[in-house]
Amino acid sequence: MSERDTRGELLDLAEKLVRTRGYNGFSYRDLAGQIGIKTASVHYHFPTKGDLGEAMVENERELFARNLARLDAEEKDPQRRLERFIQLFQASTIGCDNRMCLGAMLAVEQETLPEPVRRAVLRLFEHNEAWLAKVLEEGREQQTFRFKGPADGAARFVFSALEGALLMARAFRDVGRFEAATRWIIESLSD
Amino acid sequence: MSERDTRGELLDLAEKLVRTRGYNGFSYRDLAGQIGIKTASVHYHFPTKGDLGEAMVENERELFARNLARLDAEEKDPQRRLERFIQLFQASTIGCDNRMCLGAMLAVEQETLPEPVRRAVLRLFEHNEAWLAKVLEEGREQQTFRFKGPADGAARFVFSALEGALLMARAFRDVGRFEAATRWIIESLSD
DNA sequence: GTCTATAAGATGATAGAC
DNA sequence: GTCTATCATCTTATAGAC
Secondary structure, three states, rough: OOOOOOHHHHHHHHHHHHHHHHHOOOOOOHEEEEEEOOOOHHHHOOOOOHHHHHHHHHHHHHHHHHHHHHHHOOOOOOHHHHHHHHHHHOOOOOOOOOOOOHHHHHOOOOOHHOOOHHHHHHHHHHHHHHHHHHHHHHHHHOOOOOOOOOOHHHHHHHHHHHHHHHHHHHHHHHHHHHHHHHHHOOOOOOO | OOOOOOOHHHHHHHHHHHHHHHHHOOOOOHHHHHHOOHHHHHHHHOHHHHHHHHHHHHHHHHHHHHHHHHHHOOOOHHHHHHHHHHHHHOOOOOOOOOOHHHHHHHOHHHHHHHHHHHHHHHHHHHHHHHHHHHHHHHHHOOOOOOOOOHHHHHHHHHHHHHHHHHHHHHHHHOOHHHHHHHHHHHHOOOO
């Protein structure tokens, strides 16, 4: 991880702020104040806010890769893998200060972001969807999942439904909404 | 509508800006510049940005009520009503400059909003869900929809899945993603 | 790496004239 | 209703000392 040095602290705090307040909802002043340094020092680590944004998404992509590699190693059953993915998604969002998904927050604000950040977000989404497609296809071969068409389509549906469930659960500050939605999603794959 | 007077123009422009750039992604300066007046004049119509936010959501709630009343009058079949609702949702979002749903955009930024705006957004969501629940229940009674448990739960699922589909389709700037998701949603109600 | 100092511009907002 | 003028504050960012 990258938590002990100032750069890592800044990255973590910035991520928290983006995920609760949005990219345009925090400033270098907030970062500096909460960490106890001056804004000039923040600029030393991340010259522009765009640099900070890119680093955050890159960080998230690595975390995602590590988490899913571990998940693949620990769990072989497709249904269980999907459930664990959803747990991971929930624990890092509504389960953590009612945060939004980093990619979703940035995607929503895409028009105000530097292009490299926007592209990094799309790559992050694609990695998520690719992992889901793999798990769903395995599950279909083992008859635990049932759906029509390419697994990509199912993966896109599952991921987008999770993002929507998060958005609404977070709006109402009601984890129950998220959990209810996940039951609908899983059930729609096993009719 | 409210398009001919300055207040109406401001409301429309502000809504467009919120739905493309977010509440924190535009300023009174943007409004004034694009309409051709000064920021002081904007403050005459909406003393604070919070007032503007409230008025926008109120405006949207009225539009929503009018649209759905018309839809109820024009269409009786539950399946067709749901499809028309989705068309309406699509046409006013990705179908319109790749805009986000107003409620979703504001919900995502909730932590930075005045409380009255946040509460207005929740009411808007609840109205959408209530209409959907009514349609879904009718459809179940007529055997066109099939789902378990209270219609409220199904309505929440449908609405959150639509919001998620919009979020992802807008991120990738690909209407096809939205349309594919709607097919999954409708199909999950008729297995 | 962190600081002080500073910049140029943006932001939400108000007072008061026309 | 719209303007000019002005506000205090915030925002991202840089130069240069320690």
